[in-house]
Amino acid sequence: METILILAYTEADGTLGRPSLEALACARALADGISGSRLVVGLVGATVDAAAAAIAGCGAAKVLGVAGAEFGAARYATDAAAAEALARAAQASIVIAAGTSRWSRVMAGVTQRLGGRIDTHATAINSSGGPAVTRWYYRQRMEAVLTRAHRPWVILVDPGCTAAWQGEAGAAQVEMVAVEVPESLRRTQVTGFQAPPADAQTIRPDAALLLVAGAGWTKTQPDGKAHIEDAKKLILGFLRLTQASLGSTKSLVDLSGEGQAVLPFLTHLNQVGQTGSTPRHPKGLSTCCHGEEPHVVGWRFINERRAVNLDPNCGWARGKADVLYVADAFAVMSRVNALVAERRGGS
Numbered sequence: 001m002e003t004i005l006i007l008a009y010t011e012a013d014g015t016l017g018r019p020s021l022e023a024l025a026c027a028r029a030l031a032d033g034i035s036g037s038r039l040v041v042g043l044v045g046a047t048v049d050a051a052a053a054a055i056a057g058c059g060a061a062k063v064l065g066v067a068g069a070e071f072g073a074a075r076y077a078t079d080a081a082a083a084e085a086l087a088r089a090a091q092a093s094i095v096i097a098a099g100t101s102r103w104s105r106v107m108a109g110v111t112q113r114l115g116g117r118i119d120t121h122a123t124a125i126n127s128s129g130g131p132a133v134t135r136w137y138y139r140q141r142m143e144a145v146l147t148r149a150h151r152p153w154v155i156l157v158d159p160g161c162t163a164a165w166q167g168e169a170g171a172a173q174v175e176m177v178a179v180e181v182p183e184s185l186r187r188t189q190v191t192g193f194q195a196p197p198a199d200a201q202t203i204r205p206d207a208a209l210l211l212v213a214g215a216g217w218t219k220t221q222p223d224g225k226a227h228i229e230d231a232k233k234l235i236l237g238f239l240r241l242t243q244a245s246l247g248s249t250k251s252l253v254d255l256s257g258e259g260q261a262v263l264p265f266l267t268h269l270n271q272v273g274q275t276g277s278t279p280r281h282p283k284g285l286s287t288c289c290h291g292e293e294p295h296v297v298g299w300r301f302i303n304e305r306r307a308v309n310l311d312p313n314c315g316w317a318r319g320k321a322d323v324l325y326v327a328d329a330f331a332v333m334s335r336v337n338a339l340v341a342e343r344r345g346g347s
């Protein structure tokens, strides 16, 4: 019999974030698919009662909690101690958690303490024929299905791969698990957060649209000049209006290393493709982009893809976009920005 523990931490407002609800949906489906298995919820946070009530309808055999001010913020020592205590209290054979930065940081260590095995970046957990994890290799080009006989088995599920659990709230009884937090575990004090202002943040994993900028934005245009300032205004203007996420090709982010004119708001973190990221957004718009890697790998999980390129023979844009506009991206994006601003009442 499998005991499946879903581990989740509560947010500052006491609720569960979307990645946790997605992991819960995976755990629920796995428990439903393996006869005789049971689902246990393990919550960590400053407070856990509201979160437990919100997911009361998930049908867990029991809800365990580690709560207290010291468990509110992400900190390796306390998160690892809480996760380990919950896994032991649940006697979990399978532990499922969201692959957020907070859990990713601690779960390998927790697995070691439990004598278990861990798989990360799971995109799905299947139950037919026993539990199996689906994940991608070689920059999302090959998909593998993994099974393991070893227990406990810890699985981190990548956010954005499955629908979040939805169900009735209700009354939930939380069985509290005591975790000693000696002084030595509290050496690291969380004093607050420092983050760039929202409009300086161009990577938005939750955005409905991914705008991919290619090196063409910096190239000499038909008038014989490059128009970096215009490119900057058009791209940032579009992001401000739409709150889209910004991806870039390798060539564009590499240009700074070659001493060429660049778009200063782009870093290698924006790069999509084989040696970049493979983000998941419902829609994508690629502009001034020819490369194979951004189109074939970087766009892999974008559902609806459109491209703007001056070159009608751009094979990757033609082959990988659902719609290719053979047009000047400066003119297209200028018009798009004007139309979006008009729709938003000139904002």
Ligand SMILES: Cc1cc2nc3c(=O)[nH]c(=O)nc-3n(C[C@H](O)[C@H](O)[C@H](O)COP(=O)(O)OP(=O)(O)OC[C@H]3O[C@@H](n4cnc5c(N)ncnc54)[C@H](O)[C@@H]3O)c2cc1C
Pocket: 213, 214, 215, 216, 217, 219, 221, 248, 249, 250, 251, 252, 271, 272, 273, 274, 275, 276, 277, 287, 288, 289, 290, 291, 292, 293, 294, 298, 308, 309, 310, 311, 314, 327, 328, 329, 330
């Ligand atoms: C091992 C390896 C790994 C790699 N990994 C990655 C990766 O992860 N991500 C990645 O991006 N690349 C990667 N590359 C590089 C990749 O092969 C391409 O060289 C690169 O993506 C090309 O970038 P680009 O499309 O921006 O530039 P270009 O190839 O220079 O294309 C620019 C395009 O802009 C168009 N254009 C110019 N002006 C306009 C305009 N006004 N309007 C519309 N269109 C215009 C041009 O027609 C052209 O098609 C990798 C390469 C290797 C060898």
